[in-house]
Amino acid sequence: MVLAYETYGAGRPLVLLPWFGLDRSAMIAAFEPVFEPTLTRRAGWRRIYADLPGTGESPGGEPTSDAVCDAVLRLIASAEPGGAPVALAGCSYGGYIASGVARRAPDRVAGLLLVCSGVRIAPEDRTLPPSPPGPPPAGWLDGVRPDLADHLATALGHRTAAVAAQVDAVVAAALTGDDDFLDRLRPGGFRLSDEDSPTTYGGPMAFLCGRADLVAGYADQFAALERYPDGAYAVVPDAGHYLPFEQPSVFRDLVGHWLGRLARLA
Structure with a gap:
């Protein structure tokens, strides 16, 4: 399968992969503020926002995460046909x-950024934090679509009406694709065959986690640092599974730090 993508900027390649079921517009909304023209130290990156199989303009195919991984490898090969490595970032x-x-x-990977990313894909295998302390503000989900309210009640750690409305708008704009493919992928082929591999990756890497992420958690990521000799780890208070939208200024700083580590190796 050939993945659809959209490119912003020029320079070193950075491939970005979105949350499950969302298309590239969600990643564009999350990451383009990191590359505002005023932030000159972050210039020189060609951002390649991909639609994963069955989302956006990318067709489905074999409903396994192994096949999805293979499709991303083909995208990397086409983005840099000479074999040069690309930076790689993904959310969830x-x-x-x-x-x-x-x-x-x-x-093929010059650096790796994992945002609110699970280490184990099966929900029953994840180490999740307890529910956020205290009740949320009254009516904070009144302005979101009813079919998304339960998800946001679990996924968001910064529980305000403004954050909920923004994430609702981003998700609504990004829910395009092949629902049948996604419905077959999740129960049948979600787990990568090498999920438990002890293989290490030695490039500049960072985990960015939300302290109140009840979807992916933050503990498994810290335990996985042993697989990344040059790995960094940050857990952000008052943030959940949509960290880039819940704490945008903190997110921009953390991504900027990772980009700086990559730039020093250029």
């Missing part, structure tokens, strides 16, 4: 796939 499921790519083709 996109981060899970990105980590698989780094295990399978470490020479």
Whole structure:
């Protein structure tokens, strides 16, 4: 399968992979503020926002995460046909796939950024934090679509009406694709065959986690640092599974730090 993508900027390639079921517009909304023209130290990156199989303009295919991983590897090969490595970032499921790519083709990955990314894909295998302390503000979900309210009640750590409305708008705009494919992928082929591999990745890497992420958690990521000799780890208070939208200024700083580490190796 050939993945659809959209490119912003020029320079070194950075491939970005979105949350499960969302298309590239969600990643564009999350990451483009990191590259505002005023932030000159972050210039020189060609951002390649991909639609994973069955989302956006990318067709489905074999409903397994192994096949999704293979499709991303083909995208990397087409983005840099000379074989030069690319930086790779992913949110949630996109981060899970990105980590698989780094295990399978470490020479093609110049750096790895995993945002709210699970280490284990099966919900029953994840180490999750307790529910956020205290009740949320009254009516904070009144302005979101009813079919998304339960998800946001679990996924968001910064529980305000403004954050909920923003994430609702981002998700609504990004829910495009092949629902039948996604419905077959989740129960049948979600787990990468090498999920438990002890293989290490030695490039500049960072886990960015939300302290109140009840979807992916933050503890499994810290335990996985042993697989990343040059790995960094940050857990952000008052943030959940949509960290880039819940704490945008902190997110921009953390991504900027990772980009700086990559730039020093150029």
